[in-house]
Amino acid sequence: MKTVSHAYDSYAQARAAVAAIEKAGIPSSDVSIIANRHVEPAYAEGDAVSDTAAGAGLGGVVGGGAGLLAGIGLLAIPGLGPVVAAGWLAATAVGAAAGVAAGGLVGALIGSGVEKEVAAVQAEAVRRGATLVTARVPDTEVARIEGLMSVHRPIDPAERARSWRDKGWTTFDPESPAYRPNETEIERMRREWRDDGMGKQA
Numbered sequence: 001m002k003t004v005s006h007a008y009d010s011y012a013q014a015r016a017a018v019a020a021i022e023k024a025g026i027p028s029s030d031v032s033i034i035a036n037r038h039v040e041p042a043y044a045e046g047d048a049v050s051d052t053a054a055g056a057g058l059g060g061v062v063g064g065g066a067g068l069l070a071g072i073g074l075l076a077i078p079g080l081g082p083v084v085a086a087g088w089l090a091a092t093a094v095g096a097a098a099g100v101a102a103g104g105l106v107g108a109l110i111g112s113g114v115e116k117e118v119a120a121v122q123a124e125a126v127r128r129g130a131t132l133v134t135a136r137v138p139d140t141e142v143a144r145i146e147g148l149m150s151v152h153r154p155i156d157p158a159e160r161a162r163s164w165r166d167k168g169w170t171t172f173d174p175e176s177p178a179y180r181p182n183e184t185e186i187e188r189m190r191r192e193w194r195d196d197g198m199g200k201q202a
Contacts, residue, residue, distance in 0.1 A: 001030075002142045003112040005134040006154035007125040010191040011039035013152045014131035018068055020148040021135050028068040032087030034077070034105065035131035038181050039189050040084050043074045079104035079174025080127055089134045105132075106172055112136070120172040121157040124164070127172070127179050129189045130155060 008014040014033060021031055037043045072086040077093045085093075093108035105126065109119035112134070126132050137145045161169075181189065 001136045002139055003109075003114055003134060003136055004142060004145050004149060005109060005112075005114050005118070005122060005132065006149050007122045007130040007132045007157075008152060008154050009130055009188065011035055011131045011189055012191055013154075014133050015069060017133045017149050017152045017154075020151070021133070021145060022067055024141075024145065024148055026135055026137055026141070026145065028071075029088065030136040031068045032085070032089035032134045033068060033072065033131065034083050034085040034090050034093070034126055034134075036126055036129045036179070036181070036189060037074060037082045037084050038129065038186050039131060040072075043082070043084050044186075077104050079106070079172075080123070081178050083126065087134075088136070089132075104174055106174075109134070117161070118157045121155075121161045123172040124169070125155055125160065127176070129179065129181050129185055131189075 006017070008017065014035065018031060018033055022028060068086050072084060074082055075085045075090055075094055076082050077085070077090070083090075089105075089108055089112065092111065093105045105123040106116075106119045109122060110116055114122070114134075122130075122132050133149065135145055135149075
């Protein structure tokens with residue numbers, strides 16, 4: 001099995017990617033989504049993570065046929081705080097505070113096979129409002145799933161890292177304060193995604 005992981009600027013793009021992965025036959029139990037909590041109005045305020053929400057996020061897809069997004073909930077990931085998430089990577093990241101040197105989301109990504117630099121960029125992207133979609137797929141399916149996910153225009157980690165470093169960023173810092181997006185950024189994070197059939201937003 002290989003891990004395919006991409007971050008998207010809008011939650012709608014990420015949802016579309018998840019739908020494409022599941023439609024391609026990848027089980028929901030092998031897919032994960034982790035998003036800045038501001039993508040969902042119901043989770044945008046407050047820091048409390050209820051047991052109900054945590055249970056939905058971690059276990060909502062176990063044995064169910066409704067798909068990954070039916071199990072989404074609010075979780076607290078070390079180094080990120082409350083996020084909207086579901087699936088195996090979210091569960092790993094929540095439990096990664098002990099025994100994983102990098103901790104939290106970065107540690108979970110590295111442990112699943114994602115390169116260290118890419119993991120740092122993807123974690124920082126989530127902190128700044130992006131949504132991460134990660135799938136465990138058979139080696140023979142990697143190219144196909146990469147292609148499906150790329151249709152929805154994920155972030156280019158190298159390009160995004162360069163733009164941040166031009167402004168002083170070095171790497172993901174789990175001690176950084178929670179990011180507070182403004183209204184324009186929140187609108188971008190929630191923006192509707194409609195593919196025109198050629199990999200472009202309609």
